[in-house]
Amino acid sequence: xxxxxxxxxxxxxxxxxxxxxxxxxxxxxxxxxxxxxxxxxxxxxxxxxxxxxxxxxxxxxxxxxxxxxxxxxxxxxxxxxxxxxxxxxxxxxxxxxxxxxxxxxxxxxxxxxxxxxxxxxxxxxxxxxxxxxxxxxxxxxxxxxxxxxxxxxxxxxxxxxxxxxxxxxxxxxxxxxxxxxxxxxxxxxxxxxxxxxxxxxxxxxxxxxxxxxxxxxxxxxxxxxxxxxxxxxxxxxxxxxxxxxxxxxxxxxxxxxxxxxxxxxxxxxxxxxxxxxxxxxxxxxxxxxxxxxxxxxxxxxxxxxxxxxxxxxxxxxxxxxxxxxxxxxxxx
Amino acid sequence: xxxxxxxxxxxxxxxxxxxxxxxxxxxxxxxxxxxxxxxxxxxxxxxxxxxxxxxxxxxxxxxxxxxxxxxxxxxxxxxxxxxxxxxxxxxxxxxxxxxxxxxxxxxxxxxxxxxxxxxxxxxxxxxxxxxxxxxxxxxxxxxxxxxxxxxxxxxxxxxxxxxxxxxxxxxxxxxxxxxxxxxxxxxxxxxxxxxxxxxxxxxxxxxxxxxxxxxxxxxxxxxxxxxxxxxxxxxxxxxxxxxxxxxxxxxxxxxxxxxxxxxxxxxxxxxxxxxxxxxxxxxxxxxxxxxxxxxxxxxxxxxxxxxxxxxxxxxxxxxxxxxxxxxxxxx
Numbered sequence: 001x002x003x004x005x006x007x008x009x010x011x012x013x014x015x016x017x018x019x020x021x022x023x024x025x026x027x028x029x030x031x032x033x034x035x036x037x038x039x040x041x042x043x044x045x046x047x048x049x050x051x052x053x054x055x056x057x058x059x060x061x062x063x064x065x066x067x068x069x070x071x072x073x074x075x076x077x078x079x080x081x082x083x084x085x086x087x088x089x090x091x092x093x094x095x096x097x098x099x100x101x102x103x104x105x106x107x108x109x110x111x112x113x114x115x116x117x118x119x120x121x122x123x124x125x126x127x128x129x130x131x132x133x134x135x136x137x138x139x140x141x142x143x144x145x146x147x148x149x150x151x152x153x154x155x156x157x158x159x160x161x162x163x164x165x166x167x168x169x170x171x172x173x174x175x176x177x178x179x180x181x182x183x184x185x186x187x188x189x190x191x192x193x194x195x196x197x198x199x200x201x202x203x204x205x206x207x208x209x210x211x212x213x214x215x216x217x218x219x220x221x222x223x224x225x226x227x228x229x230x231x232x233x234x235x236x237x238x239x240x241x242x243x244x245x246x247x248x249x250x251x252x253x254x255x256x257x258x259x260x261x262x263x264x265x266x267x268x269x270x271x272x273x274x275x276x277x278x279x280x281x282x283x284x285x286x287x288x289x290x291x292x293x294x295x296x297x298x299x300x301x302x303x304x305x306x307x308x309x310x311x312x313x314x315x316x317x318x319x320x321x322x323x324x325x326x327x328x329x330x331x332x
Numbered sequence: 333x334x335x336x337x338x339x340x341x342x343x344x345x346x347x348x349x350x351x352x353x354x355x356x357x358x359x360x361x362x363x364x365x366x367x368x369x370x371x372x373x374x375x376x377x378x379x380x381x382x383x384x385x386x387x388x389x390x391x392x393x394x395x396x397x398x399x400x401x402x403x404x405x406x407x408x409x410x411x412x413x414x415x416x417x418x419x420x421x422x423x424x425x426x427x428x429x430x431x432x433x434x435x436x437x438x439x440x441x442x443x444x445x446x447x448x449x450x451x452x453x454x455x456x457x458x459x460x461x462x463x464x465x466x467x468x469x470x471x472x473x474x475x476x477x478x479x480x481x482x483x484x485x486x487x488x489x490x491x492x493x494x495x496x497x498x499x500x501x502x503x504x505x506x507x508x509x510x511x512x513x514x515x516x517x518x519x520x521x522x523x524x525x526x527x528x529x530x531x532x533x534x535x536x537x538x539x540x541x542x543x544x545x546x547x548x549x550x551x552x553x554x555x556x557x558x559x560x561x562x563x564x565x566x567x568x569x570x571x572x573x574x575x576x577x578x579x580x581x582x583x584x585x586x587x588x589x590x591x592x593x594x595x596x597x598x599x600x601x602x603x604x605x606x607x608x609x610x611x612x613x614x615x616x617x618x619x620x621x622x623x624x625x626x627x628x629x630x631x632x633x634x635x636x637x638x639x640x641x642x643x644x645x646x647x648x649x650x651x652x653x654x655x656x657x658x659x660x661x662x663x
Contacts, residue, residue: 162347167598167638169605170619174358174635177623178376183366264497268605271499272620287499291609294503295511305500312495 032249032326039325046321052314060120067114070101074118074281078109086296094299102303105286106293112300115281116307122282123311126196127262131255133201134262138208139251143239145209146216157213160206168203169268175199176274189280196275200265204258211254212247219243249326256319260312267308283308336654344647349408351639356404359632360396370396377435377628390435431636432629434622441633445615451516452614454526455533455606456599462538463545464592468581470542471549475557476576486546493543502536502609516612529612537606541595545588552584559583586656590649597645601638 030038040046059066067073081095081104082088089095094103094112102112145156176195181187186194219225220243228242269275270284277285283304290301363373374390390396395403409415410430416423424440426433431441470490474483506512514529556562557580565579602616611617615634622630 166642167601170602170616170635170638171354171358173604173619173623174355174631175362177626177631178359178363178628179366180363180368180372183368260495267497268499271497272604272608272623274623291499291503294507298503298507301500301503305497305504308497309492309495309500312497313492316491316495 036249036322036325040321043321043324045317046325049314049317049319049321052310053318056120056311056314057124059117060124063114063117063121066117067111070111070113071099072111072114074110074114075279076110078104078111081109082107088293088297094297094303096299103299105289105300106297112286112303115286116283116303119281119283119286119304119307120311122193122276122280123263123266123284123308126193126200126266126276127259130197130200130204130262130266131258133197134205134208134258135251135255137201137205139212139244139247141205142209142212143216143243143247146213147220147235147239147243149217153213156209160209160213163203163206164210166203169265172199172203172265172269173272173274176269189276192276192280196266196269199269200262204262204265207258207261208251208254211250215247215250216243219246253319253323253326256315256322260315260319263308263312263315333654337651340647340650344643347643347646348640351643352408352411352636353404355632355635355639356407358635359628360403361400376626386435431633434627434630436625436627437630441629444618444630445633445637448613448615448618450518451612452600452602452607452616454519454530455537455603455612455614456596458530458534459537459541459603460592460596460599462534463541466538467542467545468549468585468588470546472553472576472581474546474550475553475580478554483550487550490543490546493539494547496540498536498540498605499609501539502533502606505532505536506610533606533610533612536609537599537603545591548588548591549584552587553580556580556583586653589652593645593649593652594642597641597648598638600641600645602634 040050081090081100083090087107089104089106089109091097095109096103100111100113102116104110105112105115141156141160145153145160176199179195181191183191184194225238225242228238233242266275266282267284267287270277270282271288271291272284273288275284276282278289286304287301287308290297290304294301360373363376364370368376370391371387374387374396377390395406410426410432415426415430424433426440427442429442431445433440434444470486474486477483509532512528512532514525514532516529517525519526553576557576561583562575562579565575570579602614602619604616604619606612607614607616608620615637619631619634622628622634
């Protein structure tokens with residue numbers, strides 16, 4: 001069949017007009033990435049999400065500069081800004097003023113703006129690194145399940161299904177709750193960060209794993225994999241050299257969609273008191289503190305709540321757009 | 333069908349044992365890997381103020397000094413046939429589903445879990461009904477009116493809903509309602525105040541789920557409505573409603589049924605976030621409170637119970653699926 005088609009194409013000599021048109025339009029080879037980028041550029045919503053994501057990352061990187069621009073830092077206490085009679089920030093609106101752009105928190109009067117910009121470091125950093133952990137586990141296990149099939153696939157797939165269905169929040173709370181304050185040679189903040197990264201990464205790899213498995217099953221039947229196999233390449237080589245490069249696009253897409261999920265995960269754990277703790281200004285920990293005084297000072301809760309909301313939304317918009325750009329058929 | 337159910341049941345029991353093992357490892361082994369001594373761990377279990385006798389009792393009771401599998405066997409055995417604890421001064425008998433004994437509060441885990449369960453159940457079922465109705469309705473209408481202003485605005489709301497954490501939405505709804513002071517009372521004693529206390533948590537919890545379900549329903553409906561059998565149904569002259577509901581929705585609803593079962597199962601094990609936002613005395617709230625007191629046996633009980641519900645939900649969904657789709661049974 002293919003032979004006939006090729007013969008047919010080769011058999012018709014190119015007409016002069018066609019050659020001229022081709023020369024004028026200058027044939028341009030477009031890679032898959034290039035095609036996806038062109039599609040993404042046209043998707044305004046996704047681009048807005050992407051710009052917002054970049055701004056948020058810049059905000060996390062330049063947190064000290066932004067704080068000093070405002071003239072505040074996240075940890076100094078301003079007891080004088082709290083009304084002693086009502087224990088709310090003086091001046092209403094959560095204490096918003098020219099010196100404190102987003103007001104001050106309760107009960108210590110710390111500057112909310114600088115706590116938010118520093119908090120972005122914890123939110124984005126922990127979500128980003130734990131997503132990397134999830135990708136490493138998910139890609140390796142997903143490829144093994146998809147490539148080898150049989151009982152290996154059965155066991156690993158069941159495991160992924162189970163983990164996806166599990167009340168992971170409870171298990172994470174348990175793990176983070178039972179561990180002492182000094183463990184594995186770490187303590188304090190660095191221990192909390194390390195634990196959060198490991199726990200969130202561990203519970204979110206099946207999400208990536210399932211997608212990678214599906215793609216690997218489709219890829220392993222392709223001719224170039226057969227070719228590599230007949231040349232005597234080892235499964236290890238085929239998996240990492242032949243299949244993995246073809247998985248880059250879906251991995252990037254689903255990593256972008258996993259980051260916001262992990263931001264919510266970290267915020268939930270910190271909100272519940274097992275993640276980042278006072279005086280660290282994680283957004284979840286801020287909500288934990290703010291919810292106690294929500295009735296008298298809603299502004300204190302609304303700011304970190306909006307920070308989480310905007311960040312998650314930005315990543316979701318960008319990730320959805322990226323997915324549509326790489327795979328228009330998967331669009332919802 | 334019967335062999336299918338039996339096979340699934342055996343698998344579920346096996347899964348429960350594995351989950352019990354994982355839970356066991358998290359609570360008894362993980363702290364030791366992290367560098368806790370047996371004495372430390374025992375004092376975590378009984379509370380810091382306990383004397384050495386109590387500690388020894390606990391160490392003895394949990395066989396902390398014995399091999400791992402002896403400890404695990406004992407733990408599972410207690411759940412099946414009950415157990416007797418010593419807290420240093422007296423003996424406590426713990427009846428058959430013995431999920432442990434809370435030394436901090438001198439209470440058994442299982443009766444406490446049973447006591448808290450109605451709250452979690454009320455919360456989960458109420459929210460589930462809300463999000464299923466709204467999610468499906470919005471999804472179907474959006475798919476049928478694809479591209480209309482209604483579809484676009486509803487999908488924007490759904491997109492926002494996915495990004496709004498419940499511990500932010502909850503207080504906001506509470507604020508919009510003017511901070512009503514409510515406390516939970518059981519449905520049997522006072523249905524009206526039961527609903528009054530729960531409606532904000534229901535809405536807060538259902539909001540995010542409804543957003544996800546609406547997006548999924550819409551996507552599934554769009555796929556289904558593009559199928560040949562829908563065209564055939566239309567060609568037969570069936571009414572539009574009938575085509576959409578009996579042919580379109582019927583085909584689109586299967587993955588949603590699965591997800592619904594799993595989500596409800598997961599919630600029955602404790603809606604940790606919502607319960608803690610609204611201080612609803614359910615299982616999730618119990619877990620968070622116990623965490624604050626380092627009441628490890630209690631958290632362990634909650635975790636196991638949650639796992640139990642997820643596995644049961646998995647079983648129910650599998651059987652339901654198999655009864656609706658004969659192809660599943662064969663494989």
